[in-house]
Amino acid sequence: MRTGSPGTLRQATDRPPDGGDTPDPREPVALLFRDLRTSARGLADREADRRQAVYGPNTLTARGGRRWPRELAQQFTHPLALLLALAAALAAVSGAPALAVAIVAVILLNAALAFAQEQQAEKAVEALAAFLPEQATVIRDGVRRDVAATSLVPGDVLVVEEGERISADARLLSGGVEVDLSALTGESVPVFRSAEPVDVEGSLLDARDLLFSGTACTGGQAQAVVTATGMHTELGRIAALSQRTRREESPLERQVKRAARLIALVAIGVGLAFLPIGLAAGLSLAAAVSFAIGLLVANVPEGLLPTITLSLASGVRDLARRGAVVKRLSAVETLGSTTVVCTDKTGTLTENRMLATAVWTPGGECAVDVPVAAPPEVRLLAAAAAACTTAHPEAGHGDPTELALLDLADRLATARPPAQRDLDRRALFRFDPRIKLMTTADFEDGTVVLHTKGAPEEVLAHADRLLDRGSQRPLTPADRTEVVRAVGTLAARGLRVLGVARRPLPPGQAPPDRREDAERNLCLVGLIAMADPARPEVAGAITLAHRAGITVHVVTGDNGLTAAAIAGQVGIGRRGSRIVTGTELAAMGERELDTLLARGEEVIFARTSPEAKLRIADALRAEGHTVAMTGDGVNDAPALRRADIGVAMGRSGTDVARESATMVLTDDNFATIVAAVEAGRRTYDNIRKFIVYIFAHAVPEVVPFLVFALAGGTIPLPLTVMQILAVDLGTDTLPALALGRERAEPGLMDRPPRPRGEKVIQRSMLVRAWGFLGLVSACLVMGGFLLTLTLGGWHPGDPTGPGTALHLTYRQATTVTWLGIVACQIGTAFAARTERASLRSIGVLSNRQLLVGIGFSLAFAATIVYVPLLHRVFGTEALSPAQLAIVAPFPFVVWGADELRRALVRRRTAAPARPVAVAPAPAHAAVAASGHHPVAVLLARHGWSAHRLHHALGVSEQAAEEIVSHARQVAAEHGRPPP
Numbered sequence: 018m019r020t021g022s023p024g025t026l027r028q029a030t031d032r033p034p035d036g037g038d039t040p041d042p043r044e045p046v047a048l049l050f051r052d053l054r055t056s057a058r059g060l061a062d063r064e065a066d067r068r069q070a071v072y073g074p075n076t077l078t079a080r081g082g083r084r085w086p087r088e089l090a091q092q093f094t095h096p097l098a099l100l101l102a103l104a105a106a107l108a109a110v111s112g113a114p115a116l117a118v119a120i121v122a123v124i125l126l127n128a129a130l131a132f133a134q135e136q137q138a139e140k141a142v143e144a145l146a147a148f149l150p151e152q153a154t155v156i157r158d159g160v161r162r163d164v165a166a167t168s169l170v171p172g173d174v175l176v177v178e179e180g181e182r183i184s185a186d187a188r189l190l191s192g193g194v195e196v197d198l199s200a201l202t203g204e205s206v207p208v209f210r211s212a213e214p215v216d217v218e219g220s221l222l223d224a225r226d227l228l229f230s231g232t233a234c235t236g237g238q239a240q241a242v243v244t245a246t247g248m249h250t251e252l253g254r255i256a257a258l259s260q261r262t263r264r265e266e267s268p269l270e271r272q273v274k275r276a277a278r279l280i281a282l283v284a285i286g287v288g289l290a291f292l293p294i295g296l297a298a299g300l301s302l303a304a305a306v307s308f309a310i311g312l313l314v315a316n317v318p319e320g321l322l323p324t325i326t327l328s329l330a331s332g333v334r335d336l337a338r339r340g341a342v343v344k345r346l347s348a349v350e351t352l353g354s355t356t357v358v359c360t361d362k363t364g365t366l367t368e369n370r371m372l373a374t375a376v377w378t379p380g381g382e383c384a385v386d387v388p389v390a391a392p393p394e395v396r397l398l399a400a401a402a403a404a405c406t407t408a409h410p411e412a413g414h415g416d417p418t419e420l421a422l423l424d425l426a427d428r429l430a431t432a433r434p435p436a437q438r439d440l441d442r443r444a445l446f447r448f449d450p451r452i453k454l455m456t457t458a459d460f461e462d463g464t465v466v467l468h469t470k471g472a473p474e475e476v477l478a479h480a481d482r483l484l485d486r487g488s489q490r491p492l493t494p495a496d497r498t499e500v501v502r503a504v505g506t507l508a509a510r511g512l513r514v515l516g517v518a519r520r521p522l523p524p525g526q527a528p529p530d531r532r533e534d535a536e537r538n539l540c541l542v543g544l545i546a547m548a549d550p551a552r553p554e555v556a557g558a559i560t561l562a563h564r565a566g567i568t569v570h571v572v573t574g575d576n577g578l579t580a581a582a583i584a585g586q587v588g589i590g591r592r593g594s595r596i597v598t599g600t601e602l603a604a605m606g607e608r609e610l611d612t613l614l615a616r617g618e619e620v621i622f623a624r625t626s627p628e629a630k631l632r633i634a635d636a637l638r639a640e641g642h643t644v645a646m647t648g649d650g651v652n653d654a655p656a657l658r659r660a661d662i663g664v665a666m667g668r669s670g671t672d673v674a675r676e677s678a679t680m681v682l683t684d685d686n687f688a689t690i691v692a693a694v695e696a697g698r699r700t701y702d703n704i705r706k707f708i709v710y711i712f713a714h715a716v717p718e719v720v721p722f723l724v725f726a727l728a729g730g731t732i733p734l735p736l737t738v739m740q741i742l743a744v745d746l747g748t749d750t751l752p753a754l755a756l757g758r759e760r761a762e763p764g765l766m767d768r769p770p771r772p773r774g775e776k777v778i779q780r781s782m783l784v785r786a787w788g789f790l791g792l793v794s795a796c797l798v799m800g801g802f803l804l805t806l807t808l809g810g811w812h813p814g815d816p817t818g819p820g821t822a823l824h825l826t827y828r829q830a831t832t833v834t835w836l837g838i839v840a841c842q843i844g845t846a847f848a849a850r851t852e853r854a855s856l857r858s859i860g861v862l863s864n865r866q867l868l869v870g871i872g873f874s875l876a877f878a879a880t881i882v883y884v885p886l887l888h889r890v891f892g893t894e895a896l897s898p899a900q901l902a903i904v905a906p907f908p909f910v911v912w913g914a915d916e917l918r919r920a921l922v923r924r925r926t927a928a929p930a931r932p933v934a935v936a937p938a939p940a941h942a943a944v945a946a947s948g949h950h951p952v953a954v955l956l957a958r959h960g961w962s963a964h965r966l967h968h969a970l971g972v973s974e975q976a977a978e979e980i981v982s983h984a985r986q987v988a989a990e991h992g993r994p995p996p
């Protein structure tokens with residue numbers, strides 16, 4: 018046996034061990050217990066509290082100092098900020114110091130806003146930790162209980178089980194576990210660690226009997242005594258790990274960054290082009306340069322990216338409130354484009370509240386959900402199943418299946434207390450989702466009895482005898498058929514069926530070491546059927562998912578008939594479904610699987626292995642789908658990582674699954690996935706809305722310059738450079754932020770999913786922003802300018818410079834132009850709130866933040882127009898009520914014009930807009946019955962080509978052809994023109 022080096026031994030003292038001086042974890046257990054002043058019964062609660070005061074909470078504190086100075090500095094060094102700085106320098110040297118100061122103000126203001134938005138975004142993501150509190154199981158005062166991982170202290174006895182994250186450094190006391198050390202070593206192959214002392218030279222991480230904080234248990238069960246917590250753990254010591262990693266950039270942000278740079282280039286082009294035009298129109302070189310710079314500054318969309326980040330973060334926060342914690346900002350946008358959800362059944366579609374309702378023995382079926390005087394064979398069945406459990410109902414700990422079995426045994430008065438059961442246990446082969454069996458060896462009446470429970474067909478495959486009315490006999494083929502029939506009858510009622518078998522070992526024989534030796538020659542005792550009701554909210558969520566063009570496949574470890582019954586109850590597979598068992602799937606080639614998935618049928622993959630999930634995710638992604646996949650076990654981790662959105666269960670799932678997932682459901686509920694898709698779609702829509710808004714103001718800013726340049730001196734400049742900057746400085750940002758929080762547009766979930774890879778900035782948006790909203794605004798502001806001049810007695814060609822009679826009128830006219838732009842942007846903000854719907858349908862005043870933003874814009878505008886001190890800076894002048902009256906209708910005109918345009922668009926494309934919302938018409942039903950993608954079916958009826966369906970919806974080419982030809986056929990049958 019290894020001994021610890023005496024030099025490192027601490028003297029036991031009366032006070033708890035000091036937090037900074039941890040004992041050598043490798044010293045013999047007895048010494049370790051002495052040094053940590055603990056025992057195998059764990060600490061007393063009060064002692065644990067005391068130690069918590071000494072050691073502090075078991076958390077890692079971020080090192081590396083404050084990061085905000087660097088983050089703030091970054092706001093000044095990104096390419097767009099540098100471009101603006103260059104413009105400021107140019108302005109300064111070209112003799113326009115006021116312009117230079119104004120540009121610096123733009124840079125400062127933008128940096129401050131961007132910084133504030135990014136800090137907010139980061140906080141939103143960090144706050145998510147609060148939604149996922151980590152738990153640890155400990156033994157305190159000899160009793161097993163769950164505590165918050167932060168409350169672990171040295172001396173605690175930790176119980177580590179498969180799937181759990183290890184939250185402190187610990188020395189194994191009993192049992193053995195497989196651990197994934199990749200968080201510490203980067204090596205992802207699990208290693209075995211056990212309490213058996215083995216001498217290993219080398220680093221602490223190689224020690225066979227130590228566990229480390231931050232690693233995960235991927236198999237087995239063990240108890241270990243905590244030797245170090247918080248920053249004293251190995252994880253805490255690796256300083257680099259405690260520094261937060263940089264937030265990765267989302268595809269959306271990358272796309273927008275690229276677009277923003279492109280637009281900045283265009284802005285430079287426009288600015289440069291203005292130089293010769295301005296000179297030709299009679300401007301001095303200095304004036305032409307400053308106008309060129311003004312145009313450049315006005316058109317650089319520097320506020321876009323931080324606004325997007327903040328919008329995604331607010332999506333993250335919103336999702337968390339609805340019970341879905343996402344771990345990456347980019348997940349929000351991916352969620353919005355989800356086309357397929359692969360969900361498991363137990364706990365996600367169902368409540369995971371099991372109740373044993375019926376049992377089957379060779380004597381026949383017997384209901385057990387009512388008080389019954391159970392015959393002896395039923396009592397034996399319940400007792401055998403209860404023996405084969407590890408759950409602890411008294412500690413609220415355990416798999417719901419096992420809790421139901423213990424409850425049944427309790428009701429039939431055959432239960433042994435869990436503590437006694439654990440004392441009698443001689444061996445344990447845990448439930449393995451691959452073979453779907455669990456076996457225990459238990460001491461009973463002087464001998465060891467093997468108890469096996471699991472999927473009935475597996476139990477049957479390992480049994481050769483049957484317990485028939487108290488006596489064993491060989492299992493005949495007829496018996497097997499009868500058992501299979503009984504399973505089918507129970508499963509078709511949506512019940513989860515378990516087979517139970519046993520085998521007493523000859524007296525004195527020790528339990529087998531190997532699982533294969535334990536799980537053979539079993540004697541089947543009977544079947545236990547459990548009801549697990551479907552969650553009431555799931556049916557509504559499935560309907561919503563279907564309307565949104567999302568296909569839902571069930572991928573479950575359970576029996577196909579059980580799964581099909583539950584799926585039927587919640588509405589999955591209404592359009593046709595197929596049950597594919599794990600064995601059938603294994604026999605399927607890749608092409609066959611592709612064809613199956615391309616049909617658009619909702620498939621029930623039953624009795625699947627975790628590896629099957631990976632295969633299904635791969636096949637769907639290869640088809641071009643965006644896949645959300647749920648999972649809860651250790652083995653589900655690869656599939657969770659491979660899917661576009663891995664969804665883990667916050668309540669019932671393992672820590673390993675939670676770590677691999679992109680999204681964790683705090684309520685384990687399928688309906689939350691659909692709610693998350695909805696939130697994702699809304700966030701994405703909102704980003705498009707403020708892009709339209711931010712882009713629109715460029716046109717009314719550029720057009721006045723063009724008019725001036727093209728008029729050859731007959732029309733004076735309608736807008737000064739400083740006025741342009743004032744729009745950038747004060748009036749645009751808040752409404753843009755408010756648009757990012759807009760509520761969902763009606764019909765959001767009636768649209769087919771956004772095709773994968775679709776660009777966030779689309780041509781139609783630019784046409785709307787520049788070609789419509791911008792153009793209308795430009796016409797209005799130019800009209801306002803010319804009207805003000807004319808009413809003041811101006812004629813084309815009249816001089817308006819300083820000292821002339823018309824100068825005051827001219828200054829008022831430019832103020833009207835400027836105020837006109839602000840007014841038009843207010844109209845644009847209202848118009849941009851919906852993409853297609855009428856504003857009335859979402860409530861004209863429903864976005865409070867927008868109203869606040871507009872209030873701020875108006876106050877800012879009033880200051881610039883009416884504070885004399887600012888007149889000199891911005892070249893503005895106080896306006897008369899009559900002049901104000903010119904501008905006052907602008908917001909309504911812009912908004913009204915867009916309202917009309919949207920109404921026209923709605924009318925023109927009314928049918929495909931809500932493709933799946935319409936109740937299935939007979940023709941639809943007929944095609945739907947053939948099992949095709951319902952959205953595709955409807956779009957085909959509205960004239961989409963097979964090619965377009967294939968590319969937009971990811972339907973396979975063959976399926977798309979079939980859908981289109983079917984649509985033609987249906988049209989012909991109804992005497993309609995072909996689509």
Ligand SMILES: Nc1ncnc2c1ncn2[C@@H]1O[C@H](COP(=O)(O)OP(=O)(O)OP(=O)(O)O)[C@@H](O)[C@H]1O
Binds near residue numbers: 455
């Ligand atoms: N604790 C257990 N002991 C023995 N057998 C079990 C246990 N839990 C489940 N089984 C059997 O294994 C099958 C598969 O279980 P698994 O946990 O993989 O999936 P599931 O919970 O039924 O469904 P889902 O995959 O939808 O969550 C179950 O249908 C049941 O027959």
